Amino acid sequence: MSDSRIDFLVQPGGALVGRLRVPGDKSISHRSVMLGALAEGRTAAEGLLEGEDVLRTVNAFRAMGVRVDGPRAGHVEIEGVGLHGLKAPAAPLDMGNSGTAMRLMAGILAGQAFDSELVGDPSLSKRPMKRVAEPLNRMGAEIRTEEGGRPPLRISGGRALSAIRYALPVPSAQVKSALLLAGLYAKGETAVTEPAPTRDHTERMLRGFGYAVEVSGSTVRLSGGGRLKACRIDVPADISSAAFFLVGASIAPGADIVLEHVGMNPTRVGVLTILGLMGADIGIENARESGGEPVADLRVRASRLRGIRIPPEQVPLAIDEFPALLVAAACAEGETVLSGAEELRVKESDRIAATAAGLRALGIDARETPDGMIVRGGGAFRSGTVESLGDHRIAMAFAMAGLRSQGPITIRDCKNVDTSFPGFVELARRAGLGITIRGGR
Structure with missing residues (x-):
């Protein structure tokens, strides 16, 4: 890929369906x-x-x-x-x-x-x-x-x-x-x-x-x-990469996907626990062990999510998945409170600031705190532009917001998605997300 910046353009609506396997952990x-x-x-x-x-x-x-x-x-x-x-x-x-x-x-x-x-x-x-x-x-x-x-x-x-x-x-x-x-x-x-x-x-x-x-x-x-x-x-499929599809299928009416061979290491499944507390419909199938690591297939169907206070003991077990989880929170009924996550401020971007700014750009009430965020959900995203700040997880998380958006969403500076998820756009499009790549200015 060239050094020129690329953006994502996501069309509103759609639903994720089918079977897919995300890249290795x-x-x-x-x-x-x-x-x-x-x-x-x-x-x-x-x-x-x-x-x-x-x-x-x-x-x-x-x-x-x-x-x-x-x-x-x-x-x-x-x-x-x-x-x-x-x-x-x-x-x-x-x-x-x-x-x-x-x-x-x-x-x-x-x-x-x-x-x-x-x-x-x-x-x-x-x-x-x-x-x-x-x-x-x-x-x-x-x-x-x-x-x-x-x-x-x-x-x-x-x-x-x-x-x-x-x-x-x-x-x-x-x-x-x-x-x-x-x-x-x-x-x-x-x-x-x-x-x-x-x-x-x-x-x-x-x-x-x-x-x-x-x-x-x-x-x-x-x-x-x-x-x-x-x-x-x-190497099992990366649960951090699967998280975007877990969230996308949970928030989009009519969604029904199976994510294959996902790593289920107990120190990494906080995203499943948190989504479960929010009311997500995630079934664990074909649980087994592969190369010393537990793996399973995950079936995810659309559900009505509710806002929660995220348990502090789950925060370290889902630290990389919070951009996606906070997009889910924006679609949940009521208020979601994240605290004890100051580590997010020193990732590829300040993910607290970047996620809050992205949510606000799409019309969501998202308030930063020093160690987390308070998100008031329950509505749809409006059309808007999100600055990913070159952070691959911010870019992919907000791509899933298109499934519940009233209009197109532009996500800027998405080149670094290839650092963790080569082929993300192609796989997401095949599953039902209306996403395209365009060159940046």
């Missing part, structure tokens, strides 16, 4: 490549997300001497070099738009013998990295950031790492994962304690690669000095 795809590269032997993965974020991770390991065949049609094979087999890259490693890649790579690179630098696009360059650099430096790493703890990250090699016992100040699977990955290189036992549960893909996948990980209550522990052994991975 981005979190699991990143980790498959990372651990496959650090393992001994040849790792094969199916269902890998071929979005720009994951391809940045693939290219970073190629730049450090790892042979990666693919991905092609979701299949990739990685010739692992072991924990100490990476080579110094010739240039800074560009993580593009991916905060996950940058934070997890910081943990891996902290334990290497060579110097390295992690850079990103303008959006990623504004995101806070002190939260990961500070605990890694406490382990003995040397990571320097720009003013305010922003990227790029300059990581000095050859530092001896020591294990750490660290209590996360806020729930963050990315920081937890970075510390666990650094712990692979540290002397002693690294222990990370969470204030609330976050996605546990790193812990599950480390075990899948034969590495001992202990989980006791809210604390995860591992000892350094082990080995990762190559394995086969089947």
